[in-house]
Amino acid sequence: MNGIHDMGGMEGFGPVKPEPNEPPFHSAWEARSLALNRAMSYAKIWNIDRSRAAIEEMPPHDYLTMSYYDKWALRLEKLLIEYGLVGADEVAAGHSLHHPKPIERTLAAADVNKALTRGSYSRPATTTARFKAGDRVRTKNIHPRTHTRLPRYARGRAGIIECVRGHHVFPDSVAIGQGENPQWLYTVLFEARELWGEAADPTLSVSIEAWEPYLEPT
Numbered sequence: 001m002n003g004i005h006d007m008g009g010m011e012g013f014g015p016v017k018p019e020p021n022e023p024p025f026h027s028a029w030e031a032r033s034l035a036l037n038r039a040m041s042y043a044k045i046w047n048i049d050r051s052r053a054a055i056e057e058m059p060p061h062d063y064l065t066m067s068y069y070d071k072w073a074l075r076l077e078k079l080l081i082e083y084g085l086v087g088a089d090e091v092a093a094g095h096s097l098h099h100p101k102p103i104e105r106t107l108a109a110a111d112v113n114k115a116l117t118r119g120s121y122s123r124p125a126t127t128t129a130r131f132k133a134g135d136r137v138r139t140k141n142i143h144p145r146t147h148t149r150l151p152r153y154a155r156g157r158a159g160i161i162e163c164v165r166g167h168h169v170f171p172d173s174v175a176i177g178q179g180e181n182p183q184w185l186y187t188v189l190f191e192a193r194e195l196w197g198e199a200a201d202p203t204l205s206v207s208i209e210a211w212e213p214y215l216e217p218t
Helices: 028-042 048-056 060-065 068-082 088-093 109-115 192-196
Strands: 136-139 158-168 183-191 205-211 215-217
Touching: 028 048, 028 068, 028 109, 048 068, 060 068, 068 088, 136 183, 158 205, 183 192, 192 205
Parallel strands: none
Antiparallel strands: 136 158, 136 215, 158 183, 183 205
């Protein structure tokens, strides 16, 4: 989707200023936000791509003014309400008002390490890859209103297949409840001038991971 989250190539936001000796968390609530998100991810009620889409759906003002873990907390609140695990009235009240909806998987202390790993999204191939390393391709100029992993700055651009990464779950489908729909995944290399124009540094290039439905031959 063409939301404010897709900031690649955008300007005017000022320099990135890394914080020297930055701690993992700046306050206890940030750690709690991470823990709650991981616990609910382990429950497998929604998938990682629906989770990403929930942040993308935030209003631009909220996205630009909230901190990283603010977004995680708001995302979790949104999904809990969306999937009927809590009510909006309970969030407003700050405590439980209704009988809880049962869930099949809950995170135990012994399983925390599992919850911090993403597992594999590779799936057995059911088709032959359309492209191979060295093929010239062009990304499609798509503008879905739902989740996609094709960045806006790389749409309608010509590049070269750098590597075939295998057959993987297709985020655009699984994020909207249309099943895993596995597709071939590629690393595509673009020259900087193809992406940013003649003023770009000619010595630079950019690689992105792109699923086969994003690509067409040139």
